[in-house]
Structures are given as structure tokens and as C-alpha cells.
Amino acid sequence: MESGHSIKIKVVLIGEGGVGKTSIARRYLEKGYKEEYLRTVGANFYTKKIAYDLEIGKTPIQWLIWDLAGQPTFDEVRGMYYRKAKAALVVYDISRPETYYNLPNWISEFWENSSGQYPLVLVANKIDLRGTDREEIPRSSGAKYARILSQHTGYNIPFVETSAKDDVHINDIFTYLAHLIIEWAKRASRR
16 A cells, blocks of 8 residues: 555654653654753654555555653643644653653543544653662553553553663654554544
8 A cells, every 4th residue: 555645643742841752752763862851842843754564554654743841831832732633652751750650641631632532652761770779660560551541442552661862662662653543543433
């Protein structure tokens, strides 16, 4: 099914400030990693086109990637950035437990503002910090939460551990999301 046209999908990167959303986007876009923290103001927008071997054949997808600010000061304006979003990467920092415990708020905000239970991937970032002296959220907690979400939604919610710093599993997030969107669309068409 390879054609000159691509499927455009708006995906939002959401989660608390400082969890690595911008670093994930930069790695995926092959723009490298920056050690210093640059706070996102409002939102950053990126685009990338890539072809995937999906159940429906070779499929070009153009990702419209919106990296949303996670700081509470942007709560009031963030809702407008969800408009027409069809997928989300929900990111937490394994070394900051509060970012994990706030995941339900982020998921609710996404589903409420995007007008549907659209697909998402649960992303545990900064696994390069595992084994340091910091408190950390174990892999099993993220995997368990993804299973609970999967039971709630009726479709698979992938859980991926990443390191934007070390470029671990960054491309996998988007591959899982591409497959998930096709699965979700097939289910939606049968309803």
C-alpha cells in the first residue's frame, strides 16, 4: 500500500516538566542530546515522516509532534494544544516518583481535551539513572500501570523504558505507536 501520500498523525508528548520530553523529541529527530535543561514554554512543534511496515502494508506516517510544557503555570493554555491530537506519549522520570504518581492526571487531561480515548504509549525515561543513589520507580510499576490502562481501554497500552541521553529505545516508542494507531483504528471502525 505504499503511496506518495502519508498519514498525518498529531501526537503530544506530555508529562511533568523536566521528565525529558524535549530530549526524547530531539533524539527521535536525530538532533542529538543536550545536557542542560531548557524549559519548554507553551509547546514545541516538530515533524518527521517515516515509513513503517504495518498490518496494512508499507505505510508512510508524518508525525506532527507537539512537545507540551509540563509546568503548572501552563495548565490553563495546554488544553488548546491537544486539539486534533490522535495519540500521546505519556512520559515520566524514573528518578522522580512524583512524575509517575501524576500520570493519571496527564492521561485524563489528554483524553478529555482530545475528545476521545486515543492511543498512548507509557514512557519511563532516564533509565540511565538506574542504580544511582536516587529513589526510583521500578520497571514493574510502569509495566503494571500499562496493563491496568490496557484493561480499562480495551486495547494494548505499550510500556517502554527509555534513555534520551543514551539513545535507548527512542525509535521504538514511535514504532509501537504506529502499530497501536492501526490497531485502534481497526477497532474503532468495527464499532
